[in-house]
Amino acid sequence: MLRFLVRRAVLALLVCLTVLVISFALTRLSGDLAISIAGPNATAQDIEIIRKNYGLDRPLPLQFVDWAMHAAEGDLGRSYLYHAPVAGLIRERMPITLTLGLSGLVIALAVSIPLGIVAAMREGSVLDKAIGLLALLGQAMPGFWLALVLIIWLGLKLQLLPISGVDTWDGYIMPGIVLAFSAIPALMRLTRAGMIDALSSDYIRTARAKGLSSAKIVLKHALRNAAMPVVSVAAVQLGFMLGGSIVIEAIFALHGVGYLAWESISKNDFPVVQAVVLILAVIYIGLTLIADMMNAVLDPRLRTA
Amino acid sequence: MRHFATGLGLFIVFAVLLVAIIAPYIAPHDPFAQDLNQRLVPPEWMDGGSAVHPFGTDQLGRDYLSRLLYGSRISMTIGIFTVITSGLIGITLGLLGGYFGGRVDDMVMFIITCRLSIPLILVALTVVALVGSSLTVVILTLGLLLWERFAVVSRTATMQVRNLDYIAAARAAGASRLHIVLREVLPNILTHLVVVATLEMALAILLEAALSFLGLGVPPPLPSWGLMIAEGKDYMFFSPWVIMVPGVALFVLVLGINLLGDGLRDLLGAGHAQWR
Numbered sequence: 001m002l003r004f005l006v007r008r009a010v011l012a013l014l015v016c017l018t019v020l021v022i023s024f025a026l027t028r029l030s031g032d033l034a035i036s037i038a039g040p041n042a043t044a045q046d047i048e049i050i051r052k053n054y055g056l057d058r059p060l061p062l063q064f065v066d067w068a069m070h071a072a073e074g075d076l077g078r079s080y081l082y083h084a085p086v087a088g089l090i091r092e093r094m095p096i097t098l099t100l101g102l103s104g105l106v107i108a109l110a111v112s113i114p115l116g117i118v119a120a121m122r123e124g125s126v127l128d129k130a131i132g133l134l135a136l137l138g139q140a141m142p143g144f145w146l147a148l149v150l151i152i153w154l155g156l157k158l159q160l161l162p163i164s165g166v167d168t169w170d171g172y173i174m175p176g177i178v179l180a181f182s183a184i185p186a187l188m189r190l191t192r193a194g195m196i197d198a199l200s201s202d203y204i205r206t207a208r209a210k211g212l213s214s215a216k217i218v219l220k221h222a223l224r225n226a227a228m229p230v231v232s233v234a235a236v237q238l239g240f241m242l243g244g245s246i247v248i249e250a251i252f253a254l255h256g257v258g259y260l261a262w263e264s265i266s267k268n269d270f271p272v273v274q275a276v277v278l279i280l281a282v283i284y285i286g287l288t289l290i291a292d293m294m295n296a297v298l299d300p301r302l303r304t305a
Numbered sequence: 306m307r308h309f310a311t312g313l314g315l316f317i318v319f320a321v322l323l324v325a326i327i328a329p330y331i332a333p334h335d336p337f338a339q340d341l342n343q344r345l346v347p348p349e350w351m352d353g354g355s356a357v358h359p360f361g362t363d364q365l366g367r368d369y370l371s372r373l374l375y376g377s378r379i380s381m382t383i384g385i386f387t388v389i390t391s392g393l394i395g396i397t398l399g400l401l402g403g404y405f406g407g408r409v410d411d412m413v414m415f416i417i418t419c420r421l422s423i424p425l426i427l428v429a430l431t432v433v434a435l436v437g438s439s440l441t442v443v444i445l446t447l448g449l450l451l452w453e454r455f456a457v458v459s460r461t462a463t464m465q466v467r468n469l470d471y472i473a474a475a476r477a478a479g480a481s482r483l484h485i486v487l488r489e490v491l492p493n494i495l496t497h498l499v500v501v502a503t504l505e506m507a508l509a510i511l512l513e514a515a516l517s518f519l520g521l522g523v524p525p526p527l528p529s530w531g532l533m534i535a536e537g538k539d540y541m542f543f544s545p546w547v548i549m550v551p552g553v554a555l556f557v558l559v560l561g562i563n564l565l566g567d568g569l570r571d572l573l574g575a576g577h578a579q580w581r
Contacts, residue, residue: 011415011418015415015419015422018415018419019419019423022419022423026428026431026432026435027431027435029432029435029436036435136560136563136564136567139507139559140557140559140560140563142514142515142552142555142559143515144514144515144518144531144534145514145548145552145555145556148534148538148541148548148552149548152541152542152545152548156542239422242424243424243426243427244425246427247426247515247518247519250519258427261427261430262430262519265427265431265521266434266520266521273427273431276424276427277423277424277427277428277431280424280427281422281423284422284424288421
């Protein structure tokens with residue numbers, strides 16, 4: 001058990017280090033960063049000044065080690081655009097992105113678990129097929145387009161919800177729905193498959209033989225076993241959602257980390273870009289690590305895997 | 306029901322492919338020709354529409370039907386070439402890890418884990434912003450990012466066939482490792498990979514549209530459906546068709562590809578692939 005946990009933690013650490021290299025290398029793709037920052041109208045002299053000021057004249061490995069050492073201490077550099085520490089900029093905006101991600105996850109679970117259970121209990125019925133069709137439709141829906149359609153319909157026609165910003169809590173509803181859409185099909189299929197497996201197993205037959213009520217069997221016995229993969233995939237989905245929130249934050253003008261990243265990408269603010277890539281990756285690595293550890297604690301069969 | 310859904314998917318995919326090929330012959334207008342006197346003309350079925358522009362015009366007076374037809378070329382090109390690129394990378398890694406196992410497999414799993422932890426859209430946006438937006442850059446960027454499902458599925462499938470008799474027979478006959486992997490293993494896991502290919506194609510098309518929507522995908526004036534939605538966004542409150550027409554097209558194409566993939570999974574008995 002302990003060996004598994006240690007191995008898993010070491011793996012997570014190695015992935016973190018690789019991501020550190022990737023996020024640094026990513027912003028150096030264009031070849032000369034100074035030219036990109038200076039823009040098309042800059043003279044050779046301007047570029048030289050930028051190169052000196054931002055420390056881009058030093059050898060790449062030195063720049064990397066410098067950045068990585070500071071990053072390990074929580075100092076992610078300074079934004080070119082805001083002239084402020086990147087770590088602070090991200091910390092200010094993280095609550096919005098986290099709230100958005102969690103709203104999306106809650107909505108996704110609230111929709112997919114009940115539907116998955118119903119589909120499993122009526123396997124093969126018209127209802128099951130209808131729910132399957134719903135999953136397919138959800139999978140094909142372009143999120144950014146759905147967002148615009150909801151803005152027109154819920155925001156403008158029915159005037160139910162605000163169309164941008166999060167001055168009030170209901171500003172999170174529409175972006176949350178759009179974000180949830182990306183996770184619902186996967187979570188729904190997983191709940192359904194897990195429930196079908198669980199419902200056909202021996203202990204459910206025993207429970208039935210004992211004369212327990214159907215509702216009790218489904219909710220207490222089957223769901224508990226079906227829930228485990230759902231919980232770990234939900235953790236992974238939350239990671240994907242935080243990464244995918246960039247599109248949704250841009251549409252709904254939510255000034256979270258995704259919006260910051262989008263702004264920084266379009267304005268060549270590379271210290272911010274590489275920091276956001278790093279942070280989102282580390283959050284994802286942390287979430288999958290927690291999910292794996294939870295699974296290992298709950299299901300001893302997985303520990304040897 | 307099942308067959309109907311698969312047939313519908315097949316029909317949609319082939320119809321869009323056909324439209325993409327013959328777009329220049331069936332488009333009623335030049336998709337790039339602007340006519341500033343004919344801006345935001347509604348589609349034929351709405352008040353003020355006419356048969357001259359069946360799907361209306363955009364904010365620059367370009368014929369929307371023609372742009373939509375030409376847009377299918379971009380989506381299909383992105384879908385097909387991204388799948389080829391990502392397929393080559395993912396299948397190679399999966400075969401290596403699945404066939405050789407041990408240290409090689411650990412390395413492959415590590416690469417897959419690293420790829421999964423990188424935020425997809427953010428990295429794609431950054432690469433396109435730095436390298437410059439063009440169709441080729443979008444294809445290569447998505448191709449370099451979307452291979453992990455190919456790798457996971459081909460690795461698992463390879464592990465399942467690795468120890469079967471016919472592989473042992475080929476080994477006993479003195480076949481080289483390369484021969485075994487390419488001639489014996491690969492053909493036998495191909496059905497699984499076809500299903501993955503449809504899923505990845507759908508995902509690539511959606512991601513291209515999202516990147517173009519954010520202004521960092523296919524550059525204007527190319528009629529990418531995502532870009533059409535982005536350009537129409539400012540006019541959507543009074544002229545909603547500017548986002549509805551390309552949005553529905555995108556939705557139908559992706560749905561068609563997914564229906565086809567689901568049908569193939571059942572037909573080929575490829576089991577359950579990993580869902581995201």
